[in-house]
C-alpha cells in the first residue's frame with residue numbers, strides 16, 4: 001500500500017521533510033509498533049509507553065528497514081517521518097486502512113466488564129457455533145477461528161495485531177467475531193478502528209487501579225467502549241443491570257439502544273423459577289421473543305448473569321430461543337474457571353481464575369452453597385498490579401473460607417513476601433488476629449503462608465478431608481508463573497493433579513497393607 005493512502009487515513013502532517021512526491025510513493029508492506037519486530041518495508045508507529053517511549057526506538061526501527069515512521073514530534077531521519085498528535089489513534093486507523101477495514105466485513109461483538117468476559121464470550125460463541133455460524137473469538141485464553149488457535153499475549157490485542165487477526169478471520173470466511181474489550185484495550189485505543197455491532201457489559205468492580213489510578217477513570221474506560229466505539233446506527237448494547245454500574249450505563253444509553261438483562265425490574269431478558277445445586281443452575285429463561293426451561297452445568301449466581309448476557313446477545317444475532325436454551329445445557333466449562341480436578345478421594349478440588357475481590361467472593365459464596373464440607377482456599381495476588389486488591393482479597397478469604405494458604409500468584413518484579421504481607425493485613429483486619437505467623441502448618445486463625453505455589457497447593461490439598469472443597473484461585477488457565485522477568489512453566493491444574501495422584505497412591509498403599 002502507498003504511504004500516501006495511510007497518511008490520509010491517519011491525517012498525518014509531514015515532519016521536517018520536503019520530498020513530498022517521493023514520500024507519497026513509498027510502498028508500505030506492514031505496520032509495527034515494536035521496533036524489534038520491524039521487517040523491511042514496515043511502517044513503524046512510535047507509541048508513548050508507560051515505562052519507555054516509542055520515540056527512543058525509531059532509529060532501531062529504521063535500522064531494521066522501516067520504510068517510514070509515525071511519531072508525535074518531527075525527527076531527522078533518512079526515511080519519511082509522519083507527525084501525528086495521537087500515535088495510538090494513528091496506529092489503529094492506519095492498521096484498519098492497511099487491512100481494508102476487516103471489522104466492516106464481520107459482525108463484531110465486544111464484551112467488557114471486570115469479570116465474566118471470557119465466560120460470556122465462550123458461551124455466546126458456543127450458541128452461535130451450534131447454530132452453524134462461522135465464529136471467531138479473541139480473548140484472554142487464546143484467539144481462535146476455523147479450527148485454528150493462537151496464544152494471546154493480551155486480552156485485547158494491540159491495534160495493528162487486532163486488525164491483522166480480524167483480516168485473517170474475514171479472509172477465512174468467519175462471519176461473527178466475539179472479542180473481549182479490556183479497559184486497557186479501550187483506554188489505549190486498541191479497539192479504535194473497529195466497527196462493533198453489539199456490545200456487552202458484565203459488571204464493574206475493583207481491578208487495574210495500578211493503570212487507571214482510580215475507580216472513576218476505570219469506569220470511564222468501560223463506559224467509553226459504549227459511548228465512543230459502539231456508535232453505528234443499529235448497534236445494540238446488552239447490559240447486566242443487576243450490576244449497579246450496569247444500571248447507570250443503561251440509563252446513559254437509553255431504552256432504544258440497550259437490552260437490560262438480570263433479575264431486576266425492567267429486564268428484557270430474565271430468569272424465573274431458579275434453583276442452584278452441585279449440578280448447576282435450573283430455571284426458565286425469558287428471552288425477548290419466547291421463554292423456555294433451561295439447565296446450565298455452570299455454577300453460581302455470577303454465571304447466571306453471564307448466561308443472561310450471552311443469551312440476550314445470541315437472540316439479537318438471530319438465534320432461536322429454543323436453540324439458545326439447548327446450547328446453555330451443553331456448555332459445561334471454561335478452562336480454568338471453576339475447573340474441577342477429578343479424583344477418587346471425595347475432595348472437591350477447583351482451579352479458578354478469580355483474581356479480583358468480587359470474583360473471589362462470588363466463587364467462595366457459590367462453593368459454600370454447593371459443597372457440604374469446609375472450604376480451603378489457596379491464593380495470592382499478582383505483582384506489579386493493583387495493590388489495593390490485596391488486603392481486600394485477604395479479608396474476603398478470611399470471611400468466606402475455612403482455611404487459607406496464602407501464596408504467590410505471578411509476583412513479577414515485586415518481592416513475593418511483600419505481596420503476601422499486603423494480603424495478610426486484610427486477613428488480620430477481618431479476624432483481628434495477632435501478627436503474621438509463617439509456618440508449614442496452619443496457625444491459629446486457620447491460615448498459613450507458603451510463598452512457593454507448588455508447596456502451597458500440596459498443603460491445601462493435604463489439609464482437606466473427604467467432602468471438603470479446595471479452591472486454587474487466581475491463575476486459572478495460565479500455564480506459567482512470572483517471577484521477576486522470567487516466565488516459568490506452571491499450571492495449577494497439573495500441580496493439583498500430581499498431589500491428588502500421590503494422595504490416591506497413598507490410599508491405595510494403605511489399603512494394600
Ligand SMILES: CC(=O)N[C@H]1[C@@H](OP(=O)(O)OP(=O)(O)OC[C@H]2O[C@@H](n3ccc(=O)[nH]c3=O)[C@H](O)[C@@H]2O)O[C@H](CO)[C@@H](O)[C@@H]1O[C@H](C)C(=O)N[C@@H](C)C(=O)N[C@H](CCC(=O)O)C(=O)O
Nearest residue numbers: 033034035047049050051052053054057154155156182184
Ligand atoms: C499497561 C499496558 O497495557 N502496557 C502496554 C504498553 O506497554 P508500555 O507502555 O509499558 O510499553 P513500553 O515498554 O514502555 O514501550 C513503549 C513503546 O516502545 C515500544 N518498544 C519497546 C521496546 C523495544 O525494543 N522496541 C519498541 O519499539 C513498545 O512497543 C511500546 O510501543 O504498550 C505495549 C505495546 O503496545 C503493550 O504491549 C503493553 O501491554 C503490556 C504487555 C501488558 O501487560 N498489558 C496488560 C496489563 C494489559 O493490557 N492487560 C489488559 C487487561 C486484561 C484484563 O482485563 O484483565 C489486556 O487487554 O490484556
Ligand SMILES: Nc1ncnc2c1ncn2[C@@H]1O[C@H](COP(=O)(O)OP(=O)(O)OP(=O)(O)O)[C@@H](O)[C@H]1O
Nearest residue numbers: 114115116117118119140302337352353354359363
Ligand atoms: N459475572 C461474573 N461476576 C463476577 N465474577 C465472575 C463472573 N464471571 C466469572 N467470574 C469470576 O471471575 C473469574 C474470571 O472469569 P472470566 O475469565 O470469565 O472473566 P474475565 O472478565 O474474562 O477476566 P479477565 O479480564 O481477567 O480476563 C472466574 O474464574 C470467576 O471466578
Ligand SMILES: N[C@H](CCC[C@H](N)C(=O)O)C(=O)O
Nearest residue numbers: 355381382385409410474475
Ligand atoms: N489480565 C490480568 C490477569 C491477572 C491474572 C493474575 N494471575 C495476575 O497475574 O495478577 C492482568 O494481567 O492483570
